[in-house]
Structure formats: structure tokens, C-alpha cells
Amino acid sequence: MSALFSWYMAYYLAWPLVHLRQAMRNVAQGRFDTRVKPIMGRRRDEIVDLAEDCDRMATQLKLLVDAQQHLLHDISHELRSPLTRMRAAIGLLLQSPERLEMLERIERESERIDTLIEELLTLARVQGRPESLDTEPVDLMELLADITEDAQFEAGIKGCQVRLEAPPSFISRVNGELLYRCFENVVRNAVRFTRASTEVLVVAQFFGSGDWLVVRISDQGPGVEGHRLQSIFTPFERGTEQANAGFGLGLAIAQRAVEMHGGHIVARNQAQGGLSVEVTLPRRE
Numbered sequence: 001m002s003a004l005f006s007w008y009m010a011y012y013l014a015w016p017l018v019h020l021r022q023a024m025r026n027v028a029q030g031r032f033d034t035r036v037k038p039i040m041g042r043r044r045d046e047i048v049d050l051a052e053d054c055d056r057m058a059t060q061l062k063l064l065v066d067a068q069q070h071l072l073h074d075i076s077h078e079l080r081s082p083l084t085r086m087r088a089a090i091g092l093l094l095q096s097p098e099r100l101e102m103l104e105r106i107e108r109e110s111e112r113i114d115t116l117i118e119e120l121l122t123l124a125r126v127q128g129r130p131e132s133l134d135t136e137p138v139d140l141m142e143l144l145a146d147i148t149e150d151a152q153f154e155a156g157i158k159g160c161q162v163r164l165e166a167p168p169s170f171i172s173r174v175n176g177e178l179l180y181r182c183f184e185n186v187v188r189n190a191v192r193f194t195r196a197s198t199e200v201l202v203v204a205q206f207f208g209s210g211d212w213l214v215v216r217i218s219d220q221g222p223g224v225e226g227h228r229l230q231s232i233f234t235p236f237e238r239g240t241e242q243a244n245a246g247f248g249l250g251l252a253i254a255q256r257a258v259e260m261h262g263g264h265i266v267a268r269n270q271a272q273g274g275l276s277v278e279v280t281l282p283r284r285e
Contacts, residue, residue: 016040016048016051017047019051020047020051023035023058024054027057027061030065032059032061032062035055035058036055037051037052039051078116078236082109082112083113086109089105093106116249119250122178122249133260135173135175135284136174136176137173138172139169139170139171140170140171140174140179140213140215141204142169143176143180143183144166144202144215145164146180147180147184147187148202151187151188151191151200154188154191155194158197159196159197160191160199160200161198161200162199162200162202163201163202164202165204167204167205167206170283172213172281172282172283173284173285174261174284175257178261179258181254182254182258182279183215183279185250185253185254186217186251186279187200190219191219193221193275194221198220200219200220201218202217210283211282211283212280213280213281213283214278214279215279215280216277217277217278217279218270218275218277219275219276220273220274221273221274222274223270223273223274223275226269229267229268232267233255233265236248237251237252251277254279258280261282263281264279264280265279
């Protein structure tokens with residue numbers, strides 16, 4: 001009887017492990033629809049918990065792979081358009097060498113591709129782990145002042161203003177380059193979409209006994225459709241009326257950079273019109 005009981009216990013413990021091993025092999029081969037828990041029946045033990053973890057892992061891997069495939073599809077589409085225009089310009093230039101405007105077209109499309117590649121590299125960088133960030137003490141008020149000063153030049157072309165209202169100093173241990181790109185992308189978006197002869201307002205305030213910084217960038221443009229207030233932070237997300245307004249990577253980079261610093265970013269339509277993007281960051285010692 002004891003031998004039979006021992007055999008039964010060994011079988012009871014071993015057979016689910018065989019299924020788990022096979023499931024791991026299936027997932028490793030890309031079959032992410034593999035599920036183990038339904039096979040376990042009514043048993044309730046640590047092995048079932050492990051099966052649930054295995055199923056969650058397979059689901060998460062499928063989501064990540066699908067997102068990667070979608071991103072690669074979008075990238076190929078974004079690169080194909082300027083390359084097609086460049087090939088057309090080169091063809092016309094070969095037929096009529098005197099058409100110098102074709103050279104200008106080629107130069108513009110080359111710059112567009114270079115910008116896209118730079119933004120893709122930045123996006124890939126901010127997909128990393130927060131602990132991998134190189135950080136140093138940075139005065140975020142000085143950083144915002146530099147960004148608004150640079151943005152004012154661009155705004156001046158369309159007769160707009162960029163105004164900064166901020167406390168004297170907020171020093172935090174951050175990656176200055178990533179947060180510079182974050183705030184620059186948001187401010188430049190605001191300048192791009194605000195109406196002519198209006199103002200982009202950048203307001204920075206302390207919150208929670210000075211341990212948090214809230215930066216609100218508000219424009220006086222058309223705003224964003226309510227159902228897109230979340231999706232505008234998705235890579236390559238652009239409205240139909242914004243087909244030529246950048247690549248749709250700026251806000252995706254901004255969101256990930258903020259999250260890597262333990263903060264969050266949200267967009268809201270203003271009651272008086274325009275879009276307001278709010279960035280909240282903790283002070284990091």
C-alpha cells in the first residue's frame with residue numbers, strides 16, 4: 001500500500017510539471033496562445049499558482065510581440081513615404097538636371113528621415129529600465145527656462161508668445177537629457193497648434209510640501225478629441241488633420257521619460273479652448 005501511495009504522489013506531483021515544461025517549450029517557440037491552468041483541473045496548490053504565472057507570462061509576451069510588430073509596421077510606413085518622394089525627386093532631377101527644387105525636396109526628405117531615426121532611438125532608449133538611467137542633480141527650472149527661450153524663437157515666427165511662470169529653483173536627481181526632450185516635445189507641440197497671435201503658458205508649481213513638481217503647458221489651439229486624450233501618448237498617433245505634423249513620437253517619448261522618473265503625464269482639454277498637458281514629477285535625492 002505504501003508503495004502504491006508513493007507512486008500516486010509521485011505521479012500527482014510530476015504530471016503537471018510535464019505539462020508546464022511543454023508549455024514553456026511552446027512559448028519559447030512563439031506559441032503564445034499556450035495555456036496550462038485549464039489542464040490542472042480542480043487542484044489548488046503551488047503548482048497551479050505556477051501554471052497561472054506561466055499563462056500570464058505567455059499573455060504578456062504576446063502583447064509585447066504584437067506591440068513590437070505594430071511598431072515595426074508603423075516605422076516601415078513612416079520611412080517608406082519620404083523614401084518614395086526622394087526616389088521620385090531623383091527621377092525628375094535625372095530627366096531635368098536644371099530643376100534645383102528637386103534637390104531641395106531630397107534635402108528635406110533626408111532631414112525628415114534623420115529626425116525620425118533620432119526620435120526612434122530616443123524612444124528605444126526610454127523603453128529601458130528606470131534603474132538604468134544615468135542621473136545627476138539638475139535644476140528643472142533652469143531647464144524649463146532654456147526650453148521656453150528656444151521655443152519663443154519658433155513661436156515668434158507665427159506671432160505667438162511662450163511665457164514661463166515658475167519658482168526660482170527645483171533641484172532633483174534626474175536624467176537631464178531625457179526630461180529636456182520631454183518638456184521640449186510638449187512645448188513645441190503647444191507652439192505648433194496654438195492659434196496665431198496667442199500665448200503658450202508654461203506654469204510650474206510645487207506640490208506636497210515641495211516634494212513634487214507640477215508643470216502645466218497650455219496652448220490656445222483646437223484641443224484634442226476627447227477619445228484621443230489617452231491615445232495621443234501612443235507612438236505614431238496623429239489625428240487625421242495632423243498628418244504632416246511630426247511623426248507622433250514626441251508625446252510617447254515624453255510619457256515614458258516621465259514614468260521612468262516616477263512621475264505621470266496627462267492631457268486635458270481646457271474649458272476655454274486649447275489643450276493642457278500636465279507633468280508631475282517627484283523630487284529625487
